[in-house]
Amino acid sequence: MITLEKLTKRYGEATVVNEVSLTVERNSITVIVGTSGSGKSTLLRMINRLVEPTSGRVLIGGSDTTREPAHLLRRRIGYAIQSHGLFPHRTVAENIAVVPRLLGWDVARTQARVRELLGIFQLDPATFADKFPHQLSGGQQQRVGVARALAAEPEVLLMDEPFGALDPIIRTKAQDDLLDIQHHFGTTIVLVTHDIDEAFRLGDRVAVMSEGRVLQYGRPAELLTQPSDPLVARMTGVADRAMKLLSLTSAAEAAEPGESDGPEVPGSASLREVLSELVWRGVNSASVVAADGTRKGRITVQGILSHGHPA
């Protein structure tokens, strides 16, 4: 649904983004991962034209983004950044209402949307709607930032290191929330990060960037099992690649028929977590239990081993 065609950005002599072409699928999360200076943020910012490309073009839903004024385009695209950029002089509710107001929504619709989003982001409207950003914790500010980006029901959400400023525990929670929200709204998300674990955790597809080029673009498991470039292998990490691969498969997916007298594990747990649990308890198998409490079969250490290397 988003197509980048030979997108290039040069500043004087320096080529920051070099002929990048890729297609982002509808209703998916695409993560662009790279070291700092790899051009990933510039690439993202060319999608909503905060940076105008030197050459190449961006198509959203088949139409060229240069066909309308940049600020009108941006109202249709959500944008969330690391330091959240909340307006310090506006309340939480006013911050979230920025884009709906720009789009001329009526007051009732805007208010309803603000309340809905506050609810989804677990911020009680009665407590938080009238607070100012400086009265919130870092995690809350970040959630308001994402809520604001989603306020006008954009089809596309761009996120530039949205969780970079959060501590590890809150970050994991924020990542879970993002996955839930993506399921809930079906938004097409393009997210930039330097954290490969975050990329694997969130991305349906991951693009690895270095020096302005996309080295590889594919599903996380592909990057692990068939790295196209030594640098991709280095970034994805050779030492614990088996563990990373295991973390991409859920217990429910890997469950095999049979009974186990081992511990119960939730179907949503990754094989990496299941393996850790089995090692910790010193047993060979676990039974998989779905969210509704029904047994879905078992997982054995042997079974896990078969998932931990290229097929």
Add this chain to the structure above:
Amino acid sequence: MPGPAAPLRVATFLRPAAILRVAAAGLLAAFLLRPQSFAPLFAPLTQYGAAPIYDQGNLLTLALAHVVTVCCAAAASAIIAIGLGILVTRPGGREFLPLSRTLVNIGQTFPPVAVLALAVPLVGFGELPTLIALFVYGLLPIFENTVVALQTCPPAVLEAASGMGMSARQRLLAVELPLAMPLILEGIRLSLVINVGTATLGSTVAAKGLGEVIIAGLLSNNTAFILQGGLLTGLMAVLLYDALAVLERRVCANVRIE
């Protein structure tokens, strides 16, 4: 932000600084409304039975004229300086920043007396040369504060504003100016207060104001006149400064930049 609770307000009034302010305001009002009641205080400063209280004009009228002159000049300075400050912080106007800065600096460096001397032959005696001198003199603090305030808006906030689809004008009006407002108001306050004192010079070219009292005292060697002219001007400057600080806090209660 919800205002502080009522008991807190009472407490604010009882702070020594607040008591001092109320006393200063009372003193100023009393002096302007009933100057003669202060005659015994100033009598020892006079010689040969001269009048202890200025009697060649109404003090209240002079004080009001003084304030009106200063406020008009400050309003003109603010309009021009803020406008210029906005212009030179836009992408298209950035190259004019050094030039504007130089011009505004000259306005501050050039002594107001000299401006008066130059303005009188051009526009004649009266209020106008004073207004010109005060206008020129008051530009710098407002201009510099506007420029600094607009240049130091948090980049993430500006990026978010653009990223959400605000046009340049919407961003300026809805984000940049509100965030810059505390510093801009501070500049206006500074400019106003400096000019309350500077405006006394205007009386040398026949502008109505409290300078008249001081100059009359200097001409007739009447220390009482000089002192009361100076005291009134000083009191007005201090009270104006405070009043604007209060206004600033009200207007900017919600502007917080971490």
